Amino acid sequence: MEPYVTTGMTESTLAVDGGTPVRTEPFPTWPIWEGTDEEAVLAALRSGRWGSRPGSGFVDAFTNRFAAFHQARRAIAVSNGTVALEVALRAIGVGPFDEVIIPAYTFVATATSVLSVGAIPVFADIRPDTYLMDADDAARRITARTKAIVPVHIAGQPCDLDALIGVARKNGLALIEDAAQAVGASWRGRPIGAIGDIGTLSFQSSKNLNSGEGGALVTDDEALADRAWSLANCGRMPAGAWYHHEIAGSNHRMTEIQGALLLSQLDRLPSQFALREQNARLLDEALSSIRGFTPQARDERVTGHAHHLYVSRYDPQAFGGRPRAWFLSALRAEGVPCSPGYETPLHRTPAVLSERRKWAMLAKESGRQVSCPESPDAENLPVTDRASREEGVWFGQSILLADQRAMHQIVEAVAKVQAWASSH
């Protein structure tokens, strides 16, 4: 660890009140690219073939390499992480009026993908220490209509896959890993994604592996992979004729330019992964001594954390009762970019509520029953509500690509704000 010598004279006046900020230099921006990325994109451009075709090209080379990287028998490239989820659900056979258990502390796509196939998202709570799906609560939400569980590896940390796969197997359910934020993460030595039945990833512009937009599915199940490929390729069969369509699929293909960029970005991922991990460990240790600011706990079975986000819990009581919004403003003024993350959990998100109500009404009209609580409060998701409303504080992944001095400055800024708040 590089030594970082604080002056010991950190000015106590907060920057938000006109004091001197702890840090004035910017943090690394995202995305990062070099000559190799320019060459890759130019090679795809000059190939004259910008759309992907099975059997050759940059997208094929990427999916082969990505499958090996995630230790999955198969990978299928698609246009983004949202459609990857929709394709996974359809490939599993989830359809109208089925129920799918998901967390409510996640990006909206985890729920809207379920609704897009006519199924009903049923929310399970998260664990207070990790903000990852609580397997016991997921088990309690199972009904005769449940078809699948979709845990989300939020922030890049794998969920408790031992417990969740146990719940899924015991109840005859499919397990789809929403690994949009977790490229390269691993659980007990194995990359996530294909540990459950199928996993989905996102290469959207904020993600740790990025081609502007893009996504993938990974699985060890050949039949599931073939179905997913067909669904994403207009219903064609993997070895079938171009104008032969067996099933009603859609066009979710990735372009060759994205494939080329992903291949070159993938070269850089392991070193970025290691740097984020090193800096996150440093923050974990140093922040743990600050009262009221607690980094996300890490399960010891997590052998690789992607750190798409660095998530901590803010306790207003340790900051003189001041709300999270005050803390975020104060920390930003000290030069540390941060955000509250998901402020509205999905069981309170208007788009999800109205769409779920629509499907519940249709179910009722056709004499079916589905889980649809009367109001968001009746969902009973206390940990999710607390995380969204008052606790969660996020640092983005590119913060973790800064040097160690920057990590020490983050710690110094949090400590400065806490010291001021607890004494005023």
Ligand SMILES: Cc1ncc(COP(=O)(O)O)c(C=O)c1O
């Ligand atoms: C947890 C989660 N699921 C799904 C998605 C959807 O991915 P995309 O933005 O590529 O559609 C995202 C990305 O933002 C995400 O964070």
